[in-house]
Amino acid sequence: MKPILFSKPMIQAILDGRKSQTRRVVKIPDGYDCTADINPCLVQDNIIPFIGEPNNIKYAYPRYQVGDILYVRETWAITPDSLCLYRGNYRDGTFKDIPSETLIYRADFINDEPTTPNIKWKPNIHMKKEASRIFLKVTDVRVERLQNISDYDAIKEGLGAHLRPREAFVDLWDSINAKRNTGIYAWKHNPWVWVYSFEHYEKSCADGYIVPVKAVTTWQKKKCNSLSML
Numbered sequence: 001m002k003p004i005l006f007s008k009p010m011i012q013a014i015l016d017g018r019k020s021q022t023r024r025v026v027k028i029p030d031g032y033d034c035t036a037d038i039n040p041c042l043v044q045d046n047i048i049p050f051i052g053e054p055n056n057i058k059y060a061y062p063r064y065q066v067g068d069i070l071y072v073r074e075t076w077a078i079t080p081d082s083l084c085l086y087r088g089n090y091r092d093g094t095f096k097d098i099p100s101e102t103l104i105y106r107a108d109f110i111n112d113e114p115t116t117p118n119i120k121w122k123p124n125i126h127m128k129k130e131a132s133r134i135f136l137k138v139t140d141v142r143v144e145r146l147q148n149i150s151d152y153d154a155i156k157e158g159l160g161a162h163l164r165p166r167e168a169f170v171d172l173w174d175s176i177n178a179k180r181n182t183g184i185y186a187w188k189h190n191p192w193v194w195v196y197s198f199e200h201y202e203k204s205c206a207d208g209y210i211v212p213v214k215a216v217t218t219w220q221k222k223k224c225n226s227l228s229m230l
Contacts, residue, residue: 002063004070004136005124007176011074011088011107013158014134014200021156025177025185026060026143026192062194064138069201072134073127074107077120086133133202137212140197146173147190156197 006014006022013019064070076086088107149157154165162168170187178186185191201212 001129002068002070003073003127003129003132004064005073008075008088008107010158011072011134013160014072014136015088015107017200018160019156019158020199021153021195021197023146023149023157023173023193023195024063025180026194028060028192060192062141062143062196064141064194064196066138066141068138070136070138070198071129071132072136073124073132074134075121075124076127076131077122135201135203136198137201138196138198140195142195143192144195145190146187146193153195 004022010019010022074086074088086107149166149169151165154169155162157169157172159165159168159172174187183189199212
């Protein structure tokens with residue numbers, strides 16, 4: 001099982017059911033240009049060939065494949081009473097539905113952060129899968145230029161109701177990527193991206209497996225005190 005990172009707004013979009021797609025920059029082999037024109041006929045099975053000089057070919061592969069289950073890493077903390085907090089759980093400055101089990105999450109803040117003393121937020125990169133609450137099943141993988149995104153796909157990226165969702169996505173993309181790697185991932189450079197579509201899954205304590213969120217019953221959630229399977 002592989003990890004995937006999301007920012008706080010994107011965690012909230014996943015929890016709200018608004019986000020079912022993500023774009024990740026294609027990692028280009030050293031010495032190759034991530035904005036180089038590639039003959040579309042050469043892009044097969046989501047494998048991109050990069051041709052160097054003299055005719056030195058290297059390939060880029062997607063990190064995730066259809067059917068993969070990913071665990072989402074998000075900002076979190078451990079409270080003095082040993083409860084795990086996740087930043088996405090705080091939307092109005094108060095705790096939201098603290099479950100009977102000891103895992104709660106930070107992403108449920110919209111603006112205000114909790115003022116509870118001694119809470120030290122941990123970067124999402126350090127979250128282990130045992131602490132993760134969000135799982136994604138990859139349903140589709142493709143590769144394309146960033147600027148090929150449609151309004152329909154921009155909505156799937158979690159932007160919600162916008163009159164111009166594609167333009168809103170441009171702002172979102174550049175807020176995250178415009179300064180990365182000397183700026184070559186900015187929208188204006190139109191880099192190659194992997195487009196991953198996914199379904200939101202979570203742990204089912206009934207059998208220890210991860211199941212689609214819509215399939216998790218209230219009874220399962222109440223009975224799920226701890227899981228060691230993952």
